[in-house]
Amino acid sequence: MNPVFSNNTDFLPQFKAIGQSLKRRFFRKPNVSDAVDQYEALYQELQREEQKEFAAICCLEAAKCQETLQNPIPQANLLVKAAKLYLQARNSYKDFENEDYSFCDLENERGSASHGYSQIAVQSLDQAAKIFKTHKYFGMSLVIIMQTGQVLYEEHDYGEALKHFKSALDIAKMNFTLADQLVVLEQVLKCKVRLTDYESVSKTVGDILIILNQHRDEVPDDMWHFYVQRFEIMRVCLILILGVNSVDLVKFIWPEGLSKSEDGDQERKEVLIHLKSLVLAVQNGSVKEIKAVENNLSHTLTEMHQDLFTSLIQMQM
Structure with missing residues (x-):
């Protein structure tokens, strides 16, 4: 389904119903756990229908519930899922931009959505990386920071990308081998080259x-x-x-x-x-x-x- 013309009429009632059930009742663990299951079920359904942006929203809501339940690692995993879905949605918009259309308003809408998806993806990945690092999952934290740096690099934000790759290099120096450090160092250097x-x-x-x-x-x-x-x-x-x-x-x-x-x-x-x-x-x-x-x-x-x-x-x- 083309992302610009995605129909959200089927998605919104189900999504709102889950949120309303949380508001009507006290935030008890079983209640929030049910919401996690419901958000994840809706996410899977939306992913099958290629509605990436709506699936990502469900993952973010499920991540908030996991935070309430004090389940940091499942929360981080859901944040990463959401980020990947937003990036897939961004790529779909970018592919559509390559088509020969002359509708100026639509062009602006697509460009804005594409950049917005990248921003949300970066925020989600940053949050996930912090969680993994706090709980000493240094390998996961390193990989996610590298992914975030690459997203920023692809958006031509070389300064921010450099900050992320430097952060990844600090983790690599403290926890990994020289061979691993070389892989990260190359990413630091490619940003500095772009910045001349x-x-x-x-x-x-x-x-x-x-x-x-x-x-x-x-x-x-x-x-x-x-x-x-x-x-x-x-x-x-x-x-x-x-x-x-x-x-x-x-x-x-x-x-x-x-x-x-x-x-x-x-x-x-x-x-x-x-x-x-x-x-x-x-x-x-x-x-x-x-x-x-x-x-x-x-x-x-x-x-x-x-x-x-x-x-x-x-x-x-």
């Missing part, structure tokens, strides 16, 4: 490369090579973006010599050769050569790297 905070990104990348070399035994070998290569590409791009006063830029970037830096597997050697080509391309101010390097490294590059290459290209124009 290149100096901060450069410092963090330099620090993490040192840490990776000092704690190589704490990360699986394949993952170690994977992240060292990713961060090395970033390091070179950032040096080129920030600029340095050096006659021999290649020697500045690889002070021990490029040939020594090429020790390792064949893929690492090839990446380092492409990075040397990138340095020369930037020195020559050649957009064509920079794009060629980007194309040669395309199988290795993330969204973050692509943003950095875009900045390098723009600097030459």
Whole structure:
């Protein structure tokens, strides 16, 4: 069913009836428990009918009841369900926006609803993450904060997304392995890149490369090579973006010599050769050569790297 034209006439009477039953009687535990069951039954029915936004409302009401019953974990789980439903509803609206319609009022309504769904989803996820963290479910809290950060990132709210990813990184540092921290750290960095905070990104990348070399035994070998290569590409791009006063830029970037830096597997050697080509391309101010390097490294590059290459290209124009 198309979300813009969803019919709520069947939903509202049932929804209001559950709320009225709670108001007419004292808030006794059995009464509230019944309401939870009724809200969840209605949520399942609405979900089957693809009425995501109404199903989400039922989950939020059920979560309030679980809070009254002092059941924090079921409450948090319902908040997460509600958030996911709101995000699904948002995506449905966004898909509909891609259709070729010329009704201005309808366009505004859809855009407003889409943003509103994202806001409610973020609020619900934030509340759930706090509950899980309070009750020492650190894994759940970490995952939910990461999800919230991604929602904000997709909404182009990079500052708020960064706050969430930093919060997730704090949890990861206190409770999880270096390998887990690297996954979160990449999300922090991608926000900083979007915010063009290149100096901060450069410092963090330099620090993490040192840490990776000092704690190589704490990360699986394949993952170690994977992240060292990713961060090395970033390091070179950032040096080129920030600029340095050096006659021999290649020697500045690889002070021990490029040939020594090429020790390792064949893929690492090839990446380092492409990075040397990138340095020369930037020195020559050649957009064509920079794009060629980007194309040669395309199988290795993330969204973050692509943003950095875009900045390098723009600097030459």
